[in-house]
Amino acid sequence: MKPLFVIQDEMFYKEDFLDDITEYDDIIPIIQERAKLIKLDIIECTDLNDCCNKTKSNLYGEIVGYIDEEENFIFQEEIEEYRKQYGEKFLNLYVIRIYKCLSCKKWIIDIME
Numbered sequence: 001m002k003p004l005f006v007i008q009d010e011m012f013y014k015e016d017f018l019d020d021i022t023e024y025d026d027i028i029p030i031i032q033e034r035a036k037l038i039k040l041d042i043i044e045c046t047d048l049n050d051c052c053n054k055t056k057s058n059l060y061g062e063i064v065g066y067i068d069e070e071e072n073f074i075f076q077e078e079i080e081e082y083r084k085q086y087g088e089k090f091l092n093l094y095v096i097r098i099y100k101c102l103s104c105k106k107w108i109i110d111i112m113e
């Protein structure tokens with residue numbers, strides 16, 4: 001089984017994804033491009049994880065970026081370059097958050113806009 005992407009030696013398999021992965025078709029390549037730079041932390045959620053109800057602990061990683069009016073994703077580090085090229089466009093904050101349950105290893109993607 002080949003993982004979709006690997007973050008800090010942690011494998012993320014399509015089979016373990018909790019939602020419909022096809023809804024994240026444009027997000028997965030962004031994560032794959034950045035996977036080596038993402039840092040995973042362990043965080044506690046307030047409620048037990050829905051997937052197995054066994055733990056509140058999750059591996060958590062995020063990618064902070066922006067979406068322009070044409071729905072292009074721009075990494076935070078590319079903002080300067082983007083502005084030089086396109087000027088002062090209106091950009092929406094767009095954070096891709098990845099949570100992986102420490103008990104059953106199921107994972108989700110949550111987008112914060």
Ligand SMILES: [Zn+2]
Binds near residue numbers: 050101
């Ligand atoms: Zn779980």
